[in-house]
Amino acid sequence: MDLLDDPIPGSNTPEFSVSEIAGKVKRLIEGELGWVRIKGEVGRVVLARSGHLYFDLKDDRNVLSCMTWKGQVPELGTMPEEGMEVVAEGRMTASGFQSKFSLNAQRIAIAGEGALMALLEKRKKALAAEGLFDPARKKPLPYLPDVIGVVTSLQGAVIRDILHRLRDRFPRKVMIWPVAVQGAACAPEVARAIAGFNALTPGGAMPRPDLLIVARGGGSVEDLWGFNEEAVARAAAASDIPLISAVGHETDTTLIDFVSDQRAPTPTAAAEMAVPVRHELLAWVEQAGGRMTSSLSTGLQRRDQRLRDLARALPRADALMDGPRQRLDRAGDRLDPALMTGVQRRRVRLSDVSGSLRPAVLTRQLRNDRQRLADLSARLGPALARATATTRDRLDARVARFSPRLLAQDVARERTRLDSVVSRLQGAGHHQITSLSERLTSMDRLRETLSYKATLARGYAVVRGGAGIVTTKAAAEAAGGLEIEFTDGRLKLGAGTPPVRGTKAKKPPEQGSLF
Incomplete structure (x- = not known):
């Protein structure tokens, strides 16, 4: 192969x-x-x-x-x-x-659209599981906000409807944050607008709104889809400022409607939710003021009538004093006999006590006391002699136990201890004197530093008059004599001292003619 x-x-x-x-x-x-x-x-x-x-x-x-x-x-x-x-x-x-x-x-x-609705339901379930739709976290709307922030587009009828409705009901300050309300830029711009309003400092140069309105007109699901984005929903949920969502018409529902603090069916309805009707509020205040005045008047009349009824039920002042006055009169009538009876009783008691004090009894009692005192004096001399002898014997015995050598050792030991104490005291005294001397030297240097004499060395001088230091020209002219202190001594100037060269002496005013 x-x-x-x-x-x-x-x-x-x-x-x-x-x-x-x-x-x-x-x-x-x-x-x-x-x-x-x-x-x-x-x-x-x-x-x-x-x-x-x-x-x-x-x-x-x-x-x-x-x-x-x-x-x-x-x-x-x-x-x-x-x-x-x-x-x-x-x-x-x-x-x-x-x-x-x-x-x-x-x-x-x-x-x-079916896929859009499926995605919307998926996002809605995820946000609901996090608790962003919980009614307990929704904030109440302020009754009468001072500044209202509106997040919407500048093009279209939405912003005009909101401003017109606010002007009719209760004019308020309005801050507008223009955003795109559809398309790819809608969601990020709306989220940034909500976060931007919340980032404003309360009371700063740019006022922070008390209420936010996120508004848009009606449209298809695709047109409103920017308000179904998760970024917009989370920004609305994180807003510390109460927020009203007014996106679409009454039948349109977006994700921001579930996380906002209040949903309005239309932008015009959002403006109606934001502020009350000013004329209705004035009428209610006027009506409440009338009811308050009527209630106060009725209450005062009722209390006046009750006070009159209670006054009629009270007894007269004279009737209240009749009983105590009678008791005082009866007590006054019984006072003289009671005093006489008391004096007589005490006189009888004094006679009984003085009858028992006879001279013979007093003489016998004095004689017995004198005899007892003499017996005690006779026993006191021998007792003192025995006590003195006993004490002398005990002292002699103690002295006999101590030899001259032991006494010398004790004296030497005490002298050594005293020398040690003296040396320590001398060292402590020397150390304290040194410390105080150093402290005194430091304070003297500080005194020299803060003294005005250091200023004199730089070319300044101190001018004194009869009443002390002179600081003004008028005071110098009024002084009888001047004393100038330089860094190397003092110079006295009398009243007749000639003026300084370069200045003209003032001539006395001439007397005018009488004719």
């Missing part, structure tokens, strides 16, 4: 290298197909760190690989999500070195 490839005589089968056949297939696919539209369901979606987007389009039998380069991603129109049915437009391309072909997708659109 011949293992070498030899051309067969008469055969016309073309022969290619691998690179040649791969290049021919690439040219065939890109040349024949070119720009195509492909409908299918989105499969795996990968957004690489480089910014390129890779995803699959599939049907019930085949899978087509798709890619979108980083610079083409902003122009896609719709970001693909797994499970979406889309129509992708782009150019077919082939990779020769891997023998693969794919679609370079440059535009993506949702394939029909």
